[in-house]
Amino acid sequence: MENANSYLSTKKLSKFFGEFLALDNVSIDINAGEFVCFLGPSGCGKTTLLRCIAGLEVQSSGTIIQNSEIISDLPTSQRDFGIVFQSYALFPNLSCFQNIAYGLENLGWDKKDTAKRVEELLSLVGLSDHIGKYPSQLSGGEQQRIALARAIATSPNLLLLDEPLSALDAKVRVHLRQELKNFHRRLGLTTVMVTHDQEEALAIADRIFVMDGGKIMQSGTPEDIYANSKNPFVANFIGMTNFIEGEVLNKNVITIDNKQIDFVDHGFTKSTKVLVAARPECIDLTAKNEKNMFDGTVVDVEFLGSFLRIYLNTSIMPNQRLIVDKPMIGNFDKSIAVGDVVGFTMSPTHLNVYEYDR
């Protein structure tokens, strides 16, 4: 279990707010220089976990280890990190310069060194022209970058970001998350970012910890958790997924609606009820009559630029509509209209299987 490259880890970290369990035995391991995201729905405990790492919240049990030292008992001011909050919390009465220099002054830096360091940081975040401005004179994105510069001014070895992009509008958000990524590439600073936006996490994280109800549901690279979601929650939360009920026939075959689909060792015992998860882009519409083909009626079609999203009513998903994404290029030329009956197949290599529990 011990990871030689580990920089930050928590062991069985739990946090109660009164009776309410906000973190439930969370054990994570973050490597030096990694960019990780805590991702999960609102109220799942992401911020609480981040604040425990920062010492702003005190865990009820468990340990936090940073750089091979147990830090869980240290007060905030003795921990090594920089933090950017959702609100940025820039001091309104201090100029950009003073905000960034705030931590340096206290360390006893002299005027010249401070000025040099602040200029360096401002040029790093690309805001050299704004040195004398007050926070209220800056746009949201600029404020965020000043907050970032302030957080790393004292050269911490860990950067914590709590939804740093969520206060911005969509366009700026996409731009700034690329900046953030570049920033991380340049500095190589171990970075933990909290977000509830799965697209954001997929786009910039080296590794993602998906959380729900105070627990870690899965951790892994973005590709990994997207393609191999370990449980229905993750499959559903990351991207879109169709859940189809089926039953295990034998160790390589699952029946769906009397059709047999071949899997290579899905790992469930005979007669188990299972959920087969199929991403919308892994479903192929087909005109030919193929083996294991299902059919459905088109109830809606959305044009989403690079692809079509097609909603089908089909007997294998009686309670919900099946979603199929169809790229606008390729061999499927016939335009699809509401009311059409279409056939589709699913390739077993792209499917995940979960035990069905109701």
Add this chain to the structure above:
Amino acid sequence: MLGRKSKSLAADKSDKIGRVLVFIYLALFFCFLVLPLFALMSKSMQNADGIFIGLENFVVYLKDPTLFKSFFHSLFVAFVSTVIVVFLGFLYAFALQCTCIPFKGFFRVVSLIPLLSPSILAAIALVYWFGNQGVFKELLLGNSIYGPIGIIMASVYWTFPHALMILSTSLSLSDARLYEASDALKASKLRTFFTVTLPGAKYGIISTTFVVFILVFTDFGVPKVIGGNYNVLATDIYREVVGMQNFQMGAVISIVLLIPALLAFALDQFFRKRQASQLTSRAVVYVPKPHKVRDNLLLCYCLFITALVLLMLGMAQFGALVKFWPYNLSLTLKHYNFEVAGLGWDSFYNSIRMSLWAAFFGTVIIFIGSYLIEKMRSDKSLRDVLQMIALMPMAIPGIVLGLAYIFFFNMKDNPLNFIYATMIILVINTIVHFYTVSHLSAITAIKKLDSEFESVSLSLKVPIYKMFFRVTLPVCLPTVFDIFIYLFCNAMTTVSGVIFLYSYDTTLASVSSIHLDEQGDVAGAAAMAMLIVYISFLVRGIHTIISTFLMKRTQAWRNI
């Protein structure tokens, strides 16, 4: 090795300092609020020899018809004054907030003047207008101004700005969309007033009612000067304690005074909470449109009220300057010599000194206290207790607090006995008496600060107390100045709080004014009261200059 548990807060140095401060605050409140009140209560259940006799004193009180009558007197004048003030104040606030009359700034300023004067000023002016030698004596149709009529008129004068402030705020929160809807439905102006304006100001009116009621019910200065033989609870306490040295009965009446005040306070808090929940979906600001008849009528009304305010003030000043009212009306400054020993200029300087101390220390203590309650990370329950205690002074009448202070600090075996009859006790009493309002405005200002400032500071290894001086205090500077001014003006004008606590060396201007009046030197009393008005004006003026010039520099970040 890694399974170690840690449940306690890993305390930063800042947390430790905060905790120590919280304990200090609790100790201070205990010494200067809780214990004195406790002393008052135990006094009420003792006989003259200090033996516990249960509720016997209360029985004596209830059986004494003259004492008991004062209770109804207090209720009566408080009730009538409240009705009049709420009515007049609402109309005035309506004119300022919901109409297009000109000179609104002027009307607002003039209506707030009574805040700068001691409540007795009105009583003195009324003596000149309607007293035995009064100019308009005949207007009273043979009734005497010394009695309920005078008390009510003077009370209306000095509580008017208090009512106006609450009513203006509640009217300024009215939602423009409701007015538009009402217009769209072709409702008449009058109907709009009854269906939109009045209901919207409902809680403001309720709150004003309670506040004014408490102010008049517990006031001492006005009935002392103009009450004549019409006794009320506050003057009874004074007479029992100072005149008859019957401390036990003083304590009993104090409690009789305290209970309705507490009740009104509790009800007010209850309704304020209701209002707060009503205001959460804050609305589009209402901008009034002109309406000729209404605006002209209300303009006349406002002119009338401001004229009354200025006439009161002007008469007090005139009375202080004439040689011998009403026989020799030539002007003189001789009444400013204050020939009665111990009540002269010294008391005026004492007042200024006391007010400056109280304003300075009060501002520091109140602001830091509010900050602790609002922003500390640990000891939630202790902070809740602190917050509760900080609200208490508002419910306690000044005269009751003053009496409680004598009982407590005059005890021989009290180690704090040394502050008795010094400037210190006056300062402390004043700070405690006016604690709550300042505390609430400090809390409001601090609540507006981002809740993560402290976290950011800790993450950058800057202790919280450094951040307090670097960020919190500068950002809240306007509020800090307001608190200072509030405390200063109240310390200058207060009578009821300090009437029992001054000594020969520490007489205060407001108290002097009462004593001058008591000794028949009404002109001297008027002169002293006007001095208080002028110094309050002066300090307000300095405050305005500071806020326009100095603030422009320190608060530059605010309006760019």
